[in-house]
Amino acid sequence: xxxxxxxxxxTFQKRAEDFARGWNAADAGVRDAEIAWRIEAAxxxxxxLDVPREYGGAGTGGDPLKDAIVRxxxxxxxxxxxxxxxxxxxxxxxxxxxxxxxxxQRFVPPALSGAEIWCQxxxxxxxxxxxxxxxxxxxxxxxQWVINxxxxxxxxxxKSDFMFILTRTEPDAPRHRGISYLLLDxxxxxxxxxxxxxxxxxxxxxxxxxDDARTPEDWIVGGRGDGWSVARxxxxxxxxxxxxxxxxxxxxxxxxxxxxxxxxxxxxxLEDEAVIDAIGVAEGYAxxxxxxxxxxxxxxxxxxxxGIAATCNKLHATNVGLRLGELAQMAQGDAGLxxxxxxxxxxxxxxxxxxxxxxxxxIAGGTSNIQRNIIAERGLGLPREERx
Amino acid sequence: MRFHPSDDQLALRDAVRRYLGDVCDGGVRRQAVExxxxxxxxxxxxxxxxxxxxxxxxEEYGGLGLGLIDxxxxxxVFGYEAAPAPxxxxxxxxxxxxxxxxxxxxxxxxxxxxxxxxxxxxxxxEGGEAWSPHAWRIDVxxxxxxxxxxxxxxxxxxxxxxxxxxxxxxxxxDCRDPGVTAAPIRSLDMTRPLGTLEFDGTPVDxxxxxxxxxxxxxxxxxxxxxxxxxxRRAIDMTVAYVLxxxxxxxxxxxxxxVKHQLANITACLVPAEPLVWYAALADGSGPADRGFAAxxxxxHLADRAMxxxxxxxxxxxxxxxxxxxxxxxxxxxxxxxxxxxxxxxVHRARAMALRRTARVExxxxxGLL
Numbered sequence: 047x048x049x050x051x052x053x054x055x056x057t058f059q060k061r062a063e064d065f066a067r068g069w070n071a072a073d074a075g076v077r078d079a080e081i082a083w084r085i086e087a088a089x090x091x092x093x094x095l096d097v098p099r100e101y102g103g104a105g106t107g108g109d110p111l112k113d114a115i116v117r118x119x120x121x122x123x124x125x126x127x128x129x130x131x132x133x134x135x136x137x138x139x140x141x142x143x144x145x146x147x148x149x150x151q152r153f154v155p156p157a158l159s160g161a162e163i164w165c166q167x168x169x170x171x172x173x174x175x176x177x178x179x180x181x182x183x184x185x186x187x188x189x190q191w192v193i194n195x196x197x198x199x200x201x202x203x204x205k206s207d208f209m210f211i212l213t214r215t216e217p218d219a220p221r222h223r224g225i226s227y228l229l230l231d232x233x234x235x236x237x238x239x240x241x242x243x244x245x246x247x248x249x250x251x252x253x254x255x256x257d258d259a260r261t262p263e264d265w266i267v268g269g270r271g272d273g274w275s276v277a278r279x280x281x282x283x284x285x286x287x288x289x290x291x292x293x294x295x296x297x298x299x300x301x302x303x304x305x306x307x308x309x310x311x312x313x314x315x316l317e318d319e320a321v322i323d324a325i326g327v328a329e330g331y332a333x334x335x336x337x338x339x340x341x342x343x344x345x346x347x348x349x350x351x352x353g354i355a356a357t358c359n360k361l362h363a364t365n366v367g368l369r370l371g372e373l374a375q376m377a378q379g380d381a382g383l384x385x386x387x388x389x390x391x392x393x394x395x396x397x398x399x400x401x402x403x404x405x406x407x408x409i410a411g412g413t414s415n416i417q418r419n420i421i422a423e424r425g426l427g428l429p430r431e432e433r434x
Numbered sequence: 435m436r437f438h439p440s441d442d443q444l445a446l447r448d449a450v451r452r453y454l455g456d457v458c459d460g461g462v463r464r465q466a467v468e469x470x471x472x473x474x475x476x477x478x479x480x481x482x483x484x485x486x487x488x489x490x491x492x493e494e495y496g497g498l499g500l501g502l503i504d505x506x507x508x509x510x511v512f513g514y515e516a517a518p519a520p521x522x523x524x525x526x527x528x529x530x531x532x533x534x535x536x537x538x539x540x541x542x543x544x545x546x547x548x549x550x551x552x553x554x555x556x557x558x559x560e561g562g563e564a565w566s567p568h569a570w571r572i573d574v575x576x577x578x579x580x581x582x583x584x585x586x587x588x589x590x591x592x593x594x595x596x597x598x599x600x601x602x603x604x605x606x607x608d609c610r611d612p613g614v615t616a617a618p619i620r621s622l623d624m625t626r627p628l629g630t631l632e633f634d635g636t637p638v639d640x641x642x643x644x645x646x647x648x649x650x651x652x653x654x655x656x657x658x659x660x661x662x663x664x665x666r667r668a669i670d671m672t673v674a675y676v677l678x679x680x681x682x683x684x685x686x687x688x689x690x691x692v693k694h695q696l697a698n699i700t701a702c703l704v705p706a707e708p709l710v711w712y713a714a715l716a717d718g719s720g721p722a723d724r725g726f727a728a729x730x731x732x733x734h735l736a737d738r739a740m741x742x743x744x745x746x747x748x749x750x751x752x753x754x755x756x757x758x759x760x761x762x763x764x765x766x767x768x769x770x771x772x773x774x775x776x777x778x779x780v781h782r783a784r785a786m787a788l789r790r791t792a793r794v795e796x797x798x799x800x801g802l803l
Contacts, residue, residue, distance in 0.1 A: 047436050047443075047503050049715050055435065111435060319783070326782025329789070330709075330734030333727075337437075337712045338705035344437035354704055361701040415690075421700055422693035426673050429688040 049340075055111060062092055062116045066123035080126040081159045092116045093128060094158055097142065102155030110343040126160075131202060133157040133164030136280045137210050140227075144268050144276050153208070153229065165232070167197040167211030167254065168277070175416050177212070178221050178274060182256060184213035184228060186263060191215075191228055193236070193259040199410075203239045203252040206232050216271045225273035229265040236260060246402050247390060294332045294363075297370050297400065298325075304377045304397065321376055328369040335366050354425040361417040364407050371404030437708065439507060447507050453484060454515040466518030467624045467763060474518040475591075481519055482550025490529045495544035497532075502652055503714040505529075506659040510710070513663025513771070516763045518625040520553055522660065523587025526653050527554035527596035530604050534644030539606065543594070555592035555609070556653070557583035557631050558775070565776045567602035567646035572633070574599050574640065579607070579633045585774065589629025590616045597631075597638060604644035611636050623770035625763065647721060651728035653775055655713045658731040661739035661771035662710055664764045665703050668746040671761060672696065675750055695749055699742040706738050722788045729785040733778035739768035 051059060065087065073079035087093040088104050095112060097103020120127045128134050138157050141149050156162035173180040182195025193213055203209070209230045216224035236259030241249035268276040302325060308315040315321050338359070342352040374397040375382065386398045408414045422428040439447070457480065462473035481487060489505055491497020498504075505525055512521050528547045531539060531554075546552040559565050560572070561584045572581040583597060595607045609616060613636035621627040673696065676687030686692050713731035716724045743765040747754040754761045772778065 047439065047711060047715060049435060049437065049712075051435055319779075322786050323779050323782050326730070326733065326779075326786050327737075329785070330730050330737075330782070333712070333730055334706045334709040334734060337708035340437045341708040341711075344435065348436075348438070350438070354700070355708075358701040358704045361697070362705045365702065415694065417701075418694040418697035419690070421697035425700060425704075426669075426693075426696060428673065428676070428693050428696065429685060431690065 062119040069125035102158040110346045129160040132166045162207040165206035193256040197254045227267040227273040227276040230261045367404040367407045374400035487550035488548025491548040497548040506714040509656040509659035510663035513660035520588030523556035534641035555595040557586045557595045558598040559585040570598040602646040605638035605640040623766040654728040654732035658735035661735040664767040665739040665742035672746040726788040729781040733781040736772040743768045
């Protein structure tokens with residue numbers, strides 16, 4: 047084993063860093079500039095390596111190590127990377143695998159550049175962890191799907207152009223076989239979005255109501271009743287937790303820096319043994335997470351399946367988050383008695399915010415208890431839960 | 435860049451696991467726990483035939499010439515099998531001579547260490563948690579030492595010992611010298627019994643090129659690897675048990691409470707394994723990066739191994755708390771790895787002190803980590 051990049055990857059790294067230096071810091075947050083940047087980066091062979099060129103990718107073949115190199119180079123330069131959210135992470139790989147040629151051409155390029163934003167329509171008020179019990183229905187009428195029902199916990203619905211949505215289209219079929227995966231334009235009258243306020247004060251997710259919302263008949267991915275298997279094409283977090291490490295270390299650094307400025311009863315907090323140990327515990331988990339990600343990158347490149355190392359990603363990332371939340375609370379003192387400032391978001395977060403934010407990770411994208419079932423059943427071979 | 439074991443590494447690991455597994459599961463581990471070490475002596479000779487006594491000895495001296503990462507992969511197997519063998523101390527003492535010995539010392543000792551003709555002990559602890567090189571207080575006066583080293587691995591069976599002395603120096607002592615008294619101590623982990631070495635004007639042969647900090651970090655990595663192996667074995671035993679054991683008319687492994695406890699320890703342990711590899715590879719970095727990684731790995735793995743083995747005992751119920759059921763062997767293996775060369779909080783404090791300089795001088799990929 048070795049951790050040397052080697053000549054080929056060092057050259058690639060230099061190219062990525064040179065390219066990243068071309069980002070104009072004044073363009074941060076400017077939507078059109080970010081879109082143009084991503085298109086250029088893909089053409090330069092730095093983003094979306096595994097996506098064919100005709101759909102807006104680099105078309106050079108997937109290489110997780112190159113992905114990691116680019117992510118780091120762009121992160122350091124403050125340049126836009128892949129848009130966060132479910133469009134690139136879930137919709138694009140699903141469509142590339144299961145979609146029609148027309149769907150690929152229509153939807154993939156603007157999702158990659160960030161020109162079109164996607165949200166996910168999975169959870170419903172009565173279909174959370176037990177997703178297959180979902181009831182939002184879609185019926186064909188005059189060459190269009192007509193959708194009625196509601197979705198909940200829909201992150202970013204208010205700023206999304208499209209939704210990929212699981213709907214019940216075959217009410218008489220067994221429940222897993224009665225679901226279809228549809229694509230849906232969010233900008234229409236039949237859709238009402240109601241923001242849900244989170245405990246942090248943010249309005250990050252929403253309820254979405256469908257009242258005869260419509261979508262074309264051919265905006266279905268896979269066949270009627272194939273929706274469950276299509277949705278499983280992209281197994282949510284197993285891969286995407288790979289994006290988490292740089293965020294973890296940003297937060298750890300932020301909290302540690304704040305601890306470094308604080309005193310408690312005249313003594314610097316960073317000289318407190320309990321605080322030092324708590325930082326070390328968090329760092330131990332975070333370093334383990336990083337090492338595990340690097341192992342997966344390495345195995346991916348060699349064409350090996352990471353197996354249980356990947357199955358643990360989400361629950362382990364959650365553990366790191368909880369340790370960071372505990373640290374954030376240590377950094378508070380009296381400030382922990384006051385509410386975070388109005389309008390706080392994850393980008394302007396403070397410590398109070400992180401104590402709560404870390405809890406969201408235990409629920410979003412598959413609750414920790416569902417993750418535990420998956421690890422026990424798929425990872426350790428224990429008996430499956432009985433289903434009602 | 436490659437950050438998972440190669441086919442060769444896996445083949446060696448599997449061969450060692452087969453050998454140790456056959457012998458240990460065949461009764462030798464249990465005999466050692468009951469104080470009968472005849473089988474363990476035979477096991478150690480078998481290890482020598484496999485080349486494990488010369489794992490880190492350069493090929494020119496008759497060893498396998500492997501590195502710290504290979505050693506860590508094998509330490510993991512010794513933990514997994516809870517093999518009753520003086521492997522840990524022998525490997526580290528041998529490494530000290532290979533890294534810091536004069537040409538004459540190497541030519542004299544390494545070939546015999548490689549074949550197992552000579553078994554070496556590592557003598558660093560001085561009691562009162564004085565483990566690390568800066569804490570060593572034994573003085574070398576006119577080439578002789580007086581005083582005691584505690585918690586010495588294989589103290590009563592070793593032929594030579596690598597001894598840490600004041601100022602972070604290392605030297606070799608002949609354990610057969612009349613100035614050396616070896617006494618066993620009642621050890622918790624009977625697969626790795628410890629002892630005390632008393633020196634009364636004993637000649638010591640200094641290792642001129644010794645880097646005690648580097649050796650100490652290498653020790654931490656091996657303890658972390660052993661802890662991982664021990665914890666992994668406890669999980670495997672527990673999975674097998676809960677798939678077998680019936681209560682309330684069903685296998686207890688079908689209860690979500692049991693599954694979730696097993697999932698929790700698995701999710702913590704599995705990602706920790708490559709942290710050991712990372713720390714082993716950091717041996718090639720500067721001292722801050724190396725020390726940071728080794729200290730953090732030892733602290734993290736020791737804690738995870740304790741969480742894991744404790745939970746596994748709980749999941750077994752009463753049988754897991756008995757002497758006759760084997761699970762406590764791995765709990766005690768983890769307890770050894772937790773306390774030997776100091777407890778996790780001490781290592782975390784060191785890692786945090788090194789944290790500012792670490793990663794600046796690391797290998798190019800440390801940035802990606």
